[in-house]
Amino acid sequence: MRTRVAPQIRRLEVAGADTVVLTAGVVERLTGRYTVDIGRGTTVTRIPLETFDRRLVAAGLALHLQEFAGEAALVLRRDDGSEVTSAATGFTAPAVADRLPPGAVRDIVAGPMKLRAVIAGPPKRRRVQLLTVRDKNSKAVVRIELDAPAGSGATDALGGTVLTVSPVKGYERDGTRVLGLLSRLPGVAPVAAPDPEPAIKPPAALIERSTPAPQAVADVVSGYLAEMCANIPGLIDDIDTEFLHDYRVAVRRTRSTLKLSRPVLDPATVRHWEAEGKRLGDLTTPLRDLDVHLLGLPTMRGWLVSADPADLAPFEAHLRRRRATAHRELVRALGTRRSQEFLTDWTGELVETAGELSRITADELSRGCISRAHRRVVKLGSAIKADSPHEGLHTLRKRCKELRYALEMFTALHDPTTTGKAIADLKRLQDCLGRFQDAEVQQHAVRTFADEMAAGSAPASALLAMGELVTHLETDQAAARTDLGDAFARFVRPSSTARLQALGTEGSR
Known part of the structure; x- marks a missing residue:
């Protein structure tokens, strides 16, 4: 695993040039202040990896599987240009976070990915060349990576060619100066940030x-x-x-x-x-x-x-x-x-x-739906007592969902701040009811699974462990039932009620 962090890394996109012309242009632009060592070019295959809803892009991350000379690595680039690399020999996509190779890349992307898997995009062959910029004392101060589509020859057009300017630590001023000089090359523009909206x-x-x-x-x-x-x-x-x-x-x-x-x-x-x-x-x-x-x-x-x-x-x-x-x-x-x-x-x-x-009209329907759904929730919730059967809580949970959908159905018609606060008020009650419902469903399911396994060859230790799970779920459900009173009281407090009335038919008068 390798981690490279450079606080002033910048990327420039170049159009309408070829590798030879571009390399010569970089050398010419920097000559006088610096000397440039031209490294050997390398052809790599890069496979973009992203979740279906583009969570990595939204988090300012770009992930690729890079293959070269029989080896593979996951390369993660942040918005600031810093990179983290982890060995990935044998890795295949799609893969959820815990199926990624262990290392810094997985540690960083696991949060944004959550339960999603990264999916492989079309592979791209790229020609990568490293240029080392030295000052008058022959000290390496900046590294430039020229990344271009791999073609059949050195004169292929370089649509999508990227120059990455990385100052050596302690030479950030030289990095800024080199960036300024290269920005004057023909056809050069800063690399645009990708659209974070899910495609x-x-x-x-x-x-x-x-x-x-x-x-x-x-x-x-x-x-x-x-x-x-x-x-x-x-x-x-x-x-x-x-x-x-x-x-x-x-x-x-x-x-x-x-x-x-x-x-x-x-x-x-x-x-x-x-x-x-x-x-x-x-x-x-x-x-x-x-x-x-x-x-x-x-x-x-x-x-x-x-x-x-x-x-x-x-x-x-x-x-x-x-x-x-x-x-x-x-x-x-x-x-x-x-x-x-x-x-x-x-x-x-x-x-x-x-x-x-x-x-x-849509406005009349929306306000009517919100008012009716709100009244149902308040009426049903007010009737629930400590000894009410579980079915009443399950029905209340369904009515709360209907109110939530009524609030979200035509959001463009209402004040977003008021709607957002109303949904937040409701969500606290929904979370409590959800805990109660989930605990009950899981208790029943675990008991059913235990019966199925007992009919087979399941060891007693597994069945005893599942019994512990049921006991824990019973405790969770009882706690959710206890919390319901406070959650409902918060939902019907005057400020919450006023918001929902403003969004309902009362707000149209």
Whole structure:
């Protein structure tokens, strides 16, 4: 592993030159103040690595797999030009962070990547040449890397050629001077920072307050369908668990938007597509539940007191076998004609069948949805007592989700500060209800898995360790239940209520 940090590294892009002309131009520009040693050129293959939603670019990072002379390395470049390199012989993409070679590169990118995998882009052959700049005392003060597309000869055009200027530590002033001199070369410009916005996110629908509500709903749902389509290839190829997660979020948002928009949509049309959305949600649930268990295993191992973390190895193996089966079944189900029909843009039906309901505007629909959803949450939450059955909490969680989607459905129509604070108020309550629900679901699942394993040849140590997990989950669920009172009290406090009323029908008066 090698780490190189240079605080004043700068990169320049050069157009309309060839390697010989450019090298001669660099030498000519620096002659008089410096001498330049021209190193031997090297041809390398660079394969860009990035997550599907471009999280590394958003974090100011660029990652490549670089191959040269039978060796491979991960090369990570920061916005300031500093580089970190880790050996990567045998590495293949796609790969999540814990599958990257151990070292500084993995340590840096693991945070931005989170649960996503890096995916390989098209390989590029590059010709790299190092120029060493020396002062009048023959001391190396600056290094220049000339990085150009590899062609069949030295006169190939250099579209995309980059000069990287790296001062030696202690000679930053010379680095600035060299950069200034090279900036005067013909066709030279600073390398532009890449667009940090995810390339796959569909553009937001352009909705105004006066837009007919059915048309606004159709535009929003079309965006969700586009997100579903964008995530299906990665889901099928099983690149990382976030493809399924994002697919499910888009399905859930579609269903919730249709439900919230019932007052302005044809009942038969909306019932049909709501049912189809529920079917897709149900199809994806088994695989997502298994993903959640596997992702949570490292945390679960930390819960164990009597058992050894290694005792959960048979549990992990069981989950992975079940997951492989669930993934195959989901891929088959998504390939059916019925599943494919949901991804076609059927949203035009929402407008065509709306009839007189098209007189209702997007603003009226949005405010009405927020008010109704808010009233339901307050009414249901106020009725929950210490001895209320669990079903009441689960229903409250669903109503909170509907309010969240109502707030997010037409965000462009409302003050972003007010909406953001309202969502933050709601999220605290959702987090508490989510802890309660997740603990209950996981308790049931772990017990079920233990029964399945006990019917086979699972060791007693694994079953005892799983019993500890259930006990811990019971404690977590009880704690979430205790915290619910305070969370709901914060949600209905005057400032939170005023914000939601301002966003609802009360705010339009």
